[in-house]
Amino acid sequence: MKTEGVMTGGTGVVGRALALMVLVCGLTADAQQAPVAQVARVKTAARTGAISDTVVASVVDTGIRTGATVTVTLRLRDSAGAVLAQTTGAVNEGLPLRLSYKATTANGIFAEVVFPIGSAMLSAPVVTLERWNRLAAPPPPPPPPPPAVCPTYISRPDEDDEPVTLCFTAPDCVCKVEPLLPQ
Known part of the structure; x- marks a missing residue:
């Protein structure tokens, strides 16, 4: 029998007890769960517009306190919370992360940044969201002031x-x- 071969193949009492425990209890690789990483989420206010608008979200660290480079996830979400676009990359005071998207809805779109809370932190992160229609004519410039x-x-x-x-x-x-x- 295969069980007998396993049982007798161990060395001494410890080997037999270990083999019996594996047979009775089973062997699981995920007996201990990995610790859950803590993350922070920051989001902008939603911006409405027209279909085919260009939407650009940016995140940059404007401070120089830490000088750390942190990997963040930048997402564009619609008003229902569905992810429209997403990118992950490094951010520090000299390296912004940007995400461009052509809007498929006139409803509100907001940017969300997810970054880990830990030893490497952003000093003063700034998240921006721009939405504009390239097809629309720009507003006319203001009239020149009257001569003084x-x-x-x-x-x-x-x-x-x-x-x-x-x-x-x-x-x-x-x-x-x-x-x-x-x-």
């Missing part, structure tokens, strides 16, 4: 006193002082 008229009034209070220059200006004008010449 800067009147300068010169007066002489008295014949015996020194000449005095009074300058009254309109907003955005520079007051220039002109000497008062005797007449």
Whole structure:
């Protein structure tokens, strides 16, 4: 019998007890579960728009406190929470992580960043979400400001006193002082 061969193949009492325990209890490789890594999730506010909008999410560490490079996951999700696009990569103060996506819905889309909590942390991470329609015409530039008229009034209070220059200006004008010449 195969069982007898296993039982007699061990060395001594310890080997036989171990073989019997494996037969009775079974051998499992995942007897101990791996510790669950703690992660942080940060998300932006949802941005609505039009179908075919370009959506770009970015995450960068703006601080230099740690100088650490951290692997993060950047996701774009719709208003129902479904993942529309996802990327994973390294982020530090000089290396942002970006994700571009062409919107398939006019509903809100938000960005979500998932990063581990541990010894290597981001100092001051910033997450941005942009959504724009490349087909729409840009808004017209604002009209130029009206030309500034800067009147300068010169007066002489008295014949015996020194000449005095009074300058009254309109907003955005520079007051220039002109000497008062005797007449």
